[in-house]
Amino acid sequence: MKETSGRRRFLKSAAALGAAIPAGAAAQSKPAPNVDHDKQRAQHMRAAAAQPRPYMFLSQTEVAFLDAAVSHLIPKDELGPGAKEAGVTYFIDQQLFGGYGSMAKKYTQGPWPEGTPQQGYQSPLTPAAVYRAGIRDTNEYCKKTHGKTFDALSRAQQEEVLKGLDGGKIELEQVRSQFFFNMLLANTVEGFFADPVYGGNRDKAGWKLVGFPGVAAVYTPFIEKHNVPYRAQPVSIADITQKIAQVDEHGHAIHVMLDDDQAGV
Numbered sequence: 408m409k410e411t412s413g414r415r416r417f418l419k420s421a422a423a424l425g426a427a428i429p430a431g432a433a434a435q436s437k438p439a440p441n442v443d444h445d446k447q448r449a450q451h452m453r454a455a456a457a458q459p460r461p462y463m464f465l466s467q468t469e470v471a472f473l474d475a476a477v478s479h480l481i482p483k484d485e486l487g488p489g490a491k492e493a494g495v496t497y498f499i500d501q502q503l504f505g506g507y508g509s510m511a512k513k514y515t516q517g518p519w520p521e522g523t524p525q526q527g528y529q530s531p532l533t534p535a536a537v538y539r540a541g542i543r544d545t546n547e548y549c550k551k552t553h554g555k556t557f558d559a560l561s562r563a564q565q566e567e568v569l570k571g572l573d574g575g576k577i578e579l580e581q582v583r584s585q586f587f588f589n590m591l592l593a594n595t596v597e598g599f600f601a602d603p604v605y606g607g608n609r610d611k612a613g614w615k616l617v618g619f620p621g622v623a624a625v626y627t628p629f630i631e632k633h634n635v636p637y638r639a640q641p642v643s644i645a646d647i648t649q650k651i652a653q654v655d656e657h658g659h660a661i662h663v664m665l666d667d668d669q670a671g672v
Contacts, residue, residue, distance in 0.1 A: 498607030
C-alpha cells in the first residue's frame with residue numbers, strides 16, 4: 408500500500424467521475440471571474456473552515472486514530488491536500504452520529520452469514536459500533552505489539568498495521584479486520600469527494616484535484632464543444648445556501664470559468 412502509487416490508483420477511477428458533466432442538466436456558465444468577488448469568497452471560505460467544529464460521536468482517541476489512518480489512505484502530496492487536511496475525520500464523525508452510523512434505513516435483523524460483497528452489509532454491528540470496536544481493538548493490538556497506540560506509531564509502523572488490517576493478517580476481537588478496513592477506506596473516499604456541506608472535502612480539495620465543478624449548472628452552451636475541458640470554480644451546496652455562489656432565476660449555479668493558469672494546467 409505505497410502512499411503515492413496507492414493514491415493515484417484510487418484517483419484514476421475517480422477522475423473519470425469528476426470529469427463527467429451531469430446528463431440532462433440544462434446549462435449556464437460565467438466566463439470571466441470577478442477578482443474582488445473571488446477573493447472575498449475565498450476569504451469567507453477559509454474563515455469558515457478555520458472555525459473549530461465539534462465532534463458529535465468520536466472521542467479524542469478515535470479522532471487521533473482516524474486522522475493518522477486517513478492520512479495514509481489519501482496522503483497529501485504535490486497534487487494537494489490529503490484526507491486529513493480535507494476534514495475526512497469530521498465527515499466520518501458526522502456520518503456515524505447520524506442515520507448511517509445507526510443503520511436507520513437498513514435491515515438490521517439476522518442471520519449474519521459471511522456473505523459476498525454483492526450481498527451487501529452482513530454484520531450484526533452498526534457502522535458506529537464497527538468503528539468503535541475496530542479502533543479500540545486496533546489500538547490494543549498496537550500497544551501489545553509496539554507499546555503505543557496507532558496514532559503514536561511511526562509512519563512506517565502505521566503503514567504496516569494498515570496493511571495487516573487490509574490483508575486480514577491482524578485479528579481483532581470484535582470485528583473482522585478486513586471488514587473494518589474496507590469500511591474505513593470507503594468512508595474516506597466518500598468524505599474526500601462528498602459535497603463539503605457534509606463536513607469533508609474541505610475547501611473542495613477533492614473536487615479541485617479531479618476537476619469536478621460541483622453543484623450542477625446548465626450546460627447547453629457547451630453541448631457542441633467536444634473534447635474541451637470544462638474548468639470551473641467548484642460550487643457546493645453550502646455555497647448556494649449561504650449565498651456565496653451566484654445562481655440564475657431557476658436557482659441553478661452560475662459557474663465561474665477558469666483559464667488554464669487558474670486551473671493549474
